[in-house]
Amino acid sequence: MLGWFLRGLTSPVRTTAYPHSVDTSPGNTPGRPVNTLFTNADAANAVVAACPTQAISLQQLTAEVAAGRCVHCGVCSEGGMHWQKDYRWAVRVGRPGKLMSKAFKSSLHIRLVDAGSCDAVIQEIKQLSKPYYNMHRLGFFITPTPRHADVLLVTGPVTGHMRLALQKTYEAMPEPKWVVAVGGCAISGCVFGPSFVSAGGVADVLPVDVMVPGCPPPPLAILHALLLLTNREDELKPEALQEVMRGKS
Amino acid sequence: MSYPLMLVLAAQIVLLAGMVLCGLLSSKDARRVTAAFGGAAAALGLLAAALAISGRYPGVLGLWRLPILGQLRLSLDPVDGLFMLPLAISFLGAFWSSGDYLRRYEGQFDTRTLGVLFLALFGACLLILTADDVVSFLIAWRLMSGLATFPIILEHRHDENRRAAWLFLAMNEAGIIAVTVALFWMVALSGNHIGFNGLANGLKFVDAPLHWVLFLILFFGFSVKAGLVPMSSWLPTAHPVAPASISAILSGALLNFGIYGILRFDAIIFPAQMVGPGLVVMMVGAVSALIGILYASIEDDIKRMLAHSSIENMGIIAANIGMAMVFASTGLPVLAAIAYVVAIYHMFNHSSYKTLLFIGAGAIDQHAGTRDLNLLGGLLRRMPVLAALFLIGVLAISAIPPLNGFVTEWLTLQNILRSEQLASRASRVIFALCGTGLALTAALAVTCFAKVYAMGFLGMPRSVGAAEAHESGKSTRFAMVWLAIVCIALGLGPTLLIPMIDRAADGLTHRLATTALVPPFFTSPHGARGFSAGFMHDFHNIGAGVGRHIIPARGLVVLHQGGKSNPVVYAMSTFYLAIMLMGIILVTWILIRGLSRRNIRMAEPWAGGLRRLSSDMTYTATGFSNPVRVIFKSIFGHEQRENSRTAVEGHFRTAIQRTLDADYIVDRLVLKPIAKAARFAACLLAKIHALGVVNAYAAWLFLVLLALLLINRLW
Numbered sequence: 001m002l003g004w005f006l007r008g009l010t011s012p013v014r015t016t017a018y019p020h021s022v023d024t025s026p027g028n029t030p031g032r033p034v035n036t037l038f039t040n041a042d043a044a045n046a047v048v049a050a051c052p053t054q055a056i057s058l059q060q061l062t063a064e065v066a067a068g069r070c071v072h073c074g075v076c077s078e079g080g081m082h083w084q085k086d087y088r089w090a091v092r093v094g095r096p097g098k099l100m101s102k103a104f105k106s107s108l109h110i111r112l113v114d115a116g117s118c119d120a121v122i123q124e125i126k127q128l129s130k131p132y133y134n135m136h137r138l139g140f141f142i143t144p145t146p147r148h149a150d151v152l153l154v155t156g157p158v159t160g161h162m163r164l165a166l167q168k169t170y171e172a173m174p175e176p177k178w179v180v181a182v183g184g185c186a187i188s189g190c191v192f193g194p195s196f197v198s199a200g201g202v203a204d205v206l207p208v209d210v211m212v213p214g215c216p217p218p219p220l221a222i223l224h225a226l227l228l229l230t231n232r233e234d235e236l237k238p239e240a241l242q243e244v245m246r247g248k249s
Numbered sequence: 250m251s252y253p254l255m256l257v258l259a260a261q262i263v264l265l266a267g268m269v270l271c272g273l274l275s276s277k278d279a280r281r282v283t284a285a286f287g288g289a290a291a292a293l294g295l296l297a298a299a300l301a302i303s304g305r306y307p308g309v310l311g312l313w314r315l316p317i318l319g320q321l322r323l324s325l326d327p328v329d330g331l332f333m334l335p336l337a338i339s340f341l342g343a344f345w346s347s348g349d350y351l352r353r354y355e356g357q358f359d360t361r362t363l364g365v366l367f368l369a370l371f372g373a374c375l376l377i378l379t380a381d382d383v384v385s386f387l388i389a390w391r392l393m394s395g396l397a398t399f400p401i402i403l404e405h406r407h408d409e410n411r412r413a414a415w416l417f418l419a420m421n422e423a424g425i426i427a428v429t430v431a432l433f434w435m436v437a438l439s440g441n442h443i444g445f446n447g448l449a450n451g452l453k454f455v456d457a458p459l460h461w462v463l464f465l466i467l468f469f470g471f472s473v474k475a476g477l478v479p480m481s482s483w484l485p486t487a488h489p490v491a492p493a494s495i496s497a498i499l500s501g502a503l504l505n506f507g508i509y510g511i512l513r514f515d516a517i518i519f520p521a522q523m524v525g526p527g528l529v530v531m532m533v534g535a536v537s538a539l540i541g542i543l544y545a546s547i548e549d550d551i552k553r554m555l556a557h558s559s560i561e562n563m564g565i566i567a568a569n570i571g572m573a574m575v576f577a578s579t580g581l582p583v584l585a586a587i588a589y590v591v592a593i594y595h596m597f598n599h600s601s602y603k604t605l606l607f608i609g610a611g612a613i614d615q616h617a618g619t620r621d622l623n624l625l626g627g628l629l630r631r632m633p634v635l636a637a638l639f640l641i642g643v644l645a646i647s648a649i650p651p652l653n654g655f656v657t658e659w660l661t662l663q664n665i666l667r668s669e670q671l672a673s674r675a676s677r678v679i680f681a682l683c684g685t686g687l688a689l690t691a692a693l694a695v696t697c698f699a700k701v702y703a704m705g706f707l708g709m710p711r712s713v714g715a716a717e718a719h720e721s722g723k724s725t726r727f728a729m730v731w732l733a734i735v736c737i738a739l740g741l742g743p744t745l746l747i748p749m750i751d752r753a754a755d756g757l758t759h760r761l762a763t764t765a766l767v768p769p770f771f772t773s774p775h776g777a778r779g780f781s782a783g784f785m786h787d788f789h790n791i792g793a794g795v796g797r798h799i800i801p802a803r804g805l806v807v808l809h810q811g812g813k814s815n816p817v818v819y820a821m822s823t824f825y826l827a828i829m830l831m832g833i834i835l836v837t838w839i840l841i842r843g844l845s846r847r848n849i850r851m852a853e854p855w856a857g858g859l860r861r862l863s864s865d866m867t868y869t870a871t872g873f874s875n876p877v878r879v880i881f882k883s884i885f886g887h888e889q890r891e892n893s894r895t896a897v898e899g900h901f902r903t904a905i906q907r908t909l910d911a912d913y914i915v916d917r918l919v920l921k922p923i924a925k926a927a928r929f930a931a932c933l934l935a936k937i938h939a940l941g942v943v944n945a946y947a948a949w950l951f952l953v954l955l956a957l958l959l960i961n962r963l964w
Contacts, residue, residue, distance in 0.1 A: 147855055165858030172855040 015134045018220065019227060029218045030072045031085035033065045038080065047079040053184075053191060056081070067091075067213035068187035068201075090212045090225030093203075100178070104150055105230050106139030111149035111173070115166050116198060117156030120216040121183040125153065127219040140226055146172040151229065154206070157185040157192045158199040170206050178209040180225055187211050251308025253325040256297035257375050260290040264372045271364040280351035283364035284724065287344030290371060294337035301330025302753045309381060318436070318443045322381040327753035328517070329378045331593055332509050335600035336378070338735055339501035340371050342728045346608045347494035349722035353615050354492065358403060367495065370396045377506060382443040383432045387425070390506070394421045397503060400495040401487050410490045417487040420480065424473030428510065431466040435519070449518045457523065464526045467514050468533075475507025475563045478537040479919040485544065488556035489620075493611020496552055500559040501604035505596055508566055516574065516589070517756050524578050528679050531571025535683035537564030538690040540914060543884060546697040546877040549622045549870045551610040554701065555603065558646065561690055562599040565661060566592045568683060572664050573757075575680075579671055583765050586758035587809075588664050590750045590766070595657040597746075598645070598739055602654065605642040605732035609635060612721035612729075613705065618714030622701065622870035627710035631718040636706045638729040643702045645736045647695045651823035651830065653739035656807070658691055659821055660766075663809040670812040696877065704870040711864040741824050743767075744802050763803075770804035771797045788820075795825070887911045 016023045038044035038061050047063050048056045055069035056076060063081060067089060077083045114122055128135040129142060143149050146169045158166060170179070181202040184190035194200030202208050212225040227233055267286025271279050300306055304327045312321040325333070347367065351360045373396050376389035395418075402414035436443050439451020455463070473480040488496050515526070541560030548554035573588030612635055614620045617628060629636040641652070648658035665687065668680030710716035739746065744767045751762040768785070769777045770793045776782035793806050805824045811817040856862055878885060887909050894904040912921070937949060 145855065164860055168853075168855075168858040171852050172858075175850070 014131055015137070016132060018133075018223065019138075019232075023220060028220055029085055029087040030214075031083050032067065032070055032072055032089070032214070033076050033081040034084045035062055035064050036080065036082045037062050043080055047076045047081055050075045050079055066188070068184055068211065069190055070213065071184065071190065071215040087218055087220040088224050089214055089217060089221045090210055090228045092209065092228060093211055094207055094209060100176075100230055105232065108140045108151060108226065108230060109143045109149050110140060110151045110153050110226075111143055111146045111169065112153045113155075113162075113166055113169055115154055115156040115162040115186070115202070116159030116192075117183060117185055121155040121186075121214075124216045124219050125155070125182065125222060128222060133219050133223060135223060135226070138223075138227075138232075146170075147174065149173050150177060151226075152177065152179045152206070154179060154181055154202045155183050155186050157189045157194075158202055158205050160197050163199065163205060166202075166205060178229060179206050180210045180212065180229060181208045182212045182222055182225070183217060184213055184215045187213055190215060250310050251306040251325070253297040253301040253306055253330065254308055254310055254323060254379065256293050256300065257325060257379055260293035260297065260375060261372050263290045263293065264368045267368045268365045271361050271368065274361070276355055276360045279361040279364045280348055280355075283351065283360075283367055284344050284348030287347070287368055287371060288341055290368070291337045291341035291344055294333055294371075294375060295341065297325065298330045298333035298337055301325040301333065302327050302749060304753065304755075312385070315384065315443075317441055318384060319382065319441070319447075320444075321385045322444060323379040323385065324381040325379055327755065328513070328757075331750060331753050332505060332596075333375070333378050335505060335597050336374055336502045338597075338732070339498060339600045339604040340374075342604045342608060342732045343494045343497045343501070344371075345731065346497075346611070346725045346728035348724040350492065350494050350608075350611050350615060350725065352722075354403070363400060363403060363492070366396055366399050367498075370400070370498070374502065374506070378509070381445055383436055383445075383448070384443055387429055387432070390425055393503070393506070394418070394425065397421075397495075397499065401491040401499075403492055403495075404490065409486075413483075413486040413490045416483045420473050420483040424470045424480065427466050427470035427473075431463050431470065432514070434463065435514075445513070445518060452519050460519075460523070461525070463519065464515060465529075467519075468511060468526070468530060471507045471510035471514075472533065472567070473507070474504065474510065475567065476504050476537075476560050477507070477533050477563055477567055478540050478560070479915050481537065481541075481560050482913060482915050482920050484560055485553055485556045485913065488559070489550060489552035493552070493607055493614060496555075496611070497604040497607035500556065500607060501600045504559060504563055505600065508563070508570070508592070508596055511567070511570060512589075512592075512757070516570065520574075520577060522578055524575055524673065524676060527571050527574030527576075527578060528676065529571070530574060531568050531683050532679065534564045534566070534568030534571055535686040537561070537567065539564070539686045540884070542690045542693040542697060543877065543881055544913070546693050546700070547874045547885065551613065551620050551622060551701065551705070552607070554697065555606055555610060558694070558697065559599070559603055561694065562595065562603070562646075565657070565687065565690070566595050566599070568687060569595065569661055569664065572680075575671070575676060576667075579673075579676070581667075581670060582759060583761045584664065584667050584670070586751065586761035587660070587765055589754055589757045590747055590762040591657055591660040591664060593750050593754060594739075594743070594746060595661070598653040598657055598736075601732050601735040601739060602642045602645040605729055605736065606639070606646065608725060608729055608732070609639040609642060612725045613718075616721055617718035619712060622704040624712035625705045625710070625715045626708045626712075626864060626867070627706070627715060628718055629706040631710075631715075632720045634726050635721045635729070638726070638733050639706070640702065641733040641736055642729075643698045645740070647698045648691055649695075651740050651827040653736050656740060656743045656821075656823060660807070660809065661687060662691075663819055667809075667812070669815060693877070696874075700870060700873045704868070704873065708867050709862065709864040711867070711869075741827055742802075743807050743823065744805055747807070748803060766807055766809065767803050768793075768806065768808055770794050770806060771800065772803050784818075792825070793820075793822075884914055885911055886914065886917060 016025070033056070038047070041061065044058055044061060044063050048058050052073060052075070053069045053071055055066045056063050057066065112122070112125060127133055146152070152170060152173060154166065156162070170177070179202065181187055185192055186202045189198065189200035192198050194204070199205055210225050210229050212221055214221055263286055267282055267290070270282050270286070274282060307324070307326065309322050309324040312323065314320045344367070351363065354360055354363065370393065373389055373393040377386065377393055380386040380389050398414050398418045401417055402411060404410050435448055435452060438455065439448050442448065442451065469480065476484040488499050491499060511530070538561045541557050541564055545554045545557035545561060548557060569588050569592035573585045573592065576582070576588060577585035610620065613625065613628065616632065617625060619625065645652040645654045648654035662684065665680055665684035668677050668684070671677050671680065747766050748763040751758050751760055764777070764779050768780050768788075770785070770788065776785050788806070793804065796805060806820050806822040809819045878887070888911070890908045890910065892906045893902050895901060896903050937945070
């Protein structure tokens with residue numbers, strides 16, 4: 001009993017201070033390819049053909065990456081694609097005039113719906129409520145009921161079985177509400193794609209406000225998406241941003 | 250002959266005319282004739298009751314003169330009027346609704362006979378209340394008892410219905426035989442004087458043991474009719490079996506006669522000079538209340554549940570009477586007066602809401618096809634008017650302010666708290682235990698009726714009958730509206746009712762309850778007898794005088810004061826509460842509708858995103874009451890038996906059957922042991938028929954004759 005108590009007193013704080021300092025834990029982001037200018041067409045074509053999810057397309061000699069289809073397999077980096085170890089992948093889409101009011105800044109209630117995903121994104125989202133990332137200190141909470149929720153976090157390509165449940169969940173949320181599509185599948189269907197059992201992403205069913213690509217996106221990316229949604233992106237320290245841009249991690 | 254008696258006579262004539270017409274006309278018209286003539290007679294009875302309560306028209310009607318005993322007399326004194334009021338209210342509602350309800354029997358049974366019996370039953374009930382001497386009382390009682398058995402046995406094709414009617418008749422007969430013995434004993438003690446007013450004279454010098462014996466016989470004899478434990482076995486079997494209009498009467502009107510007997514004989518004619526009888530009554534009342542509501546909580550059949558709930562309410566009335574007797578015998582006349590008033594008030598309340606609920610249950614049975622709560626549901630959408638009126642009954646019986654159940658429940662618990670003014674520690678302990686029982690009863694009553702309303706009316710329909718139910722008929726709705734109005738009036742007007750009951754029950758209360766319970770904030774704002782000017786001033790500052798110039802009453806606040814050692818004042822006003830409640834609801838509604846600028850979006854309720862909701866996913870009534878069943882397991886005594894069928898050398902179970910058996914606790918502890926003892930005694934006595942040999946019988950005759958001669962010699 002005493003040993004446990006003393007051990008607790010002498011242990012350091014394990015929670016990350018992100019976004020108020022840069023998070024440099026090893027392996028906290030897998031990184032992803034960025035648009036690369038190739039010198040010869042063969043190498044570019046090879047990279048396009050090598051991508052297992054057809055995420056790379058060729059614009060003259062520039063290989064452009066569709067972030068919503070990339071699964072971070074790393075095959076293209078062997079073929080010469082430039083890789084970036086960043087996590088600020090979230091993108092705001094749709095409803096340009098609908099900004100979140102200041103009331104939600106530090107008190108956001110999130111309803112999570114798994115619309116038929118492989119569970120990898122769910123595991124990453126779970127880390128957010130655990131001691132290391134601890135999104136509760138930033139004011140983000142998970143609610144079990146859509147009636148109390150402000151944000152609907154959806155993962156998975158929206159299978160046929162979950163379509164009605166997802167729509168009912170969205171209808172049960174009171175205004176104002178936002179939708180965040182997390183993961184490649186939720187954006188474009190990715191490896192599952194539109195098929196006879198699933199739609200091609202959440203945008204086919206609900207109006208999406210923020211998209212986070214990745215397969216799965218690291219917890220930092222999801223946290224960044226929530227900060228983007230609540231207009232708190234500027235909380236990131238400028239020096240931290242610089243370091244990340246330079247690729248130091 | 251006084252006006253009230255003339256009105257009762259007129260009512261009897263109307264009933265007789267109705268019976269004759271019923272016999273002459275066809276079945277279809279029989280129900281309308283019953284409803285019309287019965288309703289008219291009940292209205293006349295109501296008027297007679299009102300006139301009798303006012304006490305301004307005393308009068309006696311003398312009938313035949315019997316050889317030794319005296320003259321048979323009829324009269325309607327104010328106490329009779331007090332009992333005739335709930336009788337007439339209840340019968341009016343039941344007759345009115347029977348115009349609709351009897352339709353369901355039209356093909357199967359002869360509704361003319363039912364109509365005739367129903368009208369005759371009301372006549373017998375009126376006769377009991379007008380009886381002013383022992384013999385006519387007993388004759389009228391027997392008439393009522395017999396006439397009440399026939400409607401119970403209406404659906405005679407099922408064995409258990411016949412058994413229920415026989416049990417009803419047998420137990421009531423046992424009760425009235427005991428009462429007859431005690432009453433004629435009292436007649437003998439008072440010098441062969443059968444009139445009620447003469448009985449009291451002969452009993453002044455009765456010593457304690459005889460007092461106890463007479464009291465116990467009378468009390469337990471009348472408690473059979475009142476449905477108090479340990480004599481309540483017949484209530485839950487007989488009341489559900491009868492047609493709903495008759496059940497309404499059995500519960501709402503006939504049970505009051507048991508209370509009438511207890512009050513008239515144990516309290517008025519034969520008041521207790523010892524504390525013991527009052528404590529016995531109180532304990533019987535508290536135990537009845539608890540057992541009644543426990544069984545009501547686990548019942549799934551609406552009518553059986555209402556029957557158990559009647560046991561509970563009668564227990565509360567008996568507990569109040571017991572408290573009054575204890576207070577009267579220990580020299581606290583004000584508290585005794587208050588307790589008597591509360592007992593009578595609760596009787597009014599019970600008659601009104603129990604009749605309402607039984608008529609509602611009959612309508613549910615008729616239009617949704619079943620009485621089982623596990624098969625009902627969603628009736629709020631299909632039968633909205635019935636649901637609204639049933640809700641008023643449910644709120645009233647659960648003692649929710651500002652309805653009538655709350656007034657008497659509050660006053661009952663306040664009476665129990667006054668036990669600190671008693672001298673004897675044993676009495677205080679018994680009061681505390683009974684008070685705990687009554688408080689638990691009040692809480693369980695809310696659970697029980699929440700279950701009834703939720704399972705019956707809310708949620709999804711659990712059977713085809715409930716899904717296709719149609720609204721009840723006009724007469725049923727009107728009858729329920731009448732009873733709902735009575736419930737609301739009794740709830741909002743305690744300050745008008747308490748002085749009325751107090752004045753009418755003068756012999757019991759000596760008019761002490763009004764000054765104690767209803768301070769005259771309207772009529773004399775600056776202090777009155779029992780309340781200092783400073784007290785009145787304080788209360789006026791918090792608004793007790795509001796409405797002074799509009800409402801013709803003494804005041805609108807009911808008070809209950811503690812004694813000298815605990816000078817706390819407890820106040821309650823259902824009228825002000827009702828006004829505040831309506832005001833708050835109105836203001837909230839205006840705020841929500843008026844100030845809400847955003848559009849209101851209508852969407853379906855959140856149900857977990859399920860594709861399809863079925864009634865199998867909702868609670869069953871049995872499941873809802875399971876906590877009560879488990880906690881009070883030892884009282885219910887449920888035994889579970891399991892049968893299973895196996896295959897392949899017992900490796901696979903192909904069928905499982907579970908049966909839950911239970912005997913009613915009163916049967917287990919009282920009836921069955923008595924029956925076993927009687928059978929044992931009979932078996933012992935049967936040994937006389939040793940071999941069927943005539944010589945043995947001759948020997949027995951000789952021995953008995955010898956014994957009688959010896960006794961005659963030695964006495």
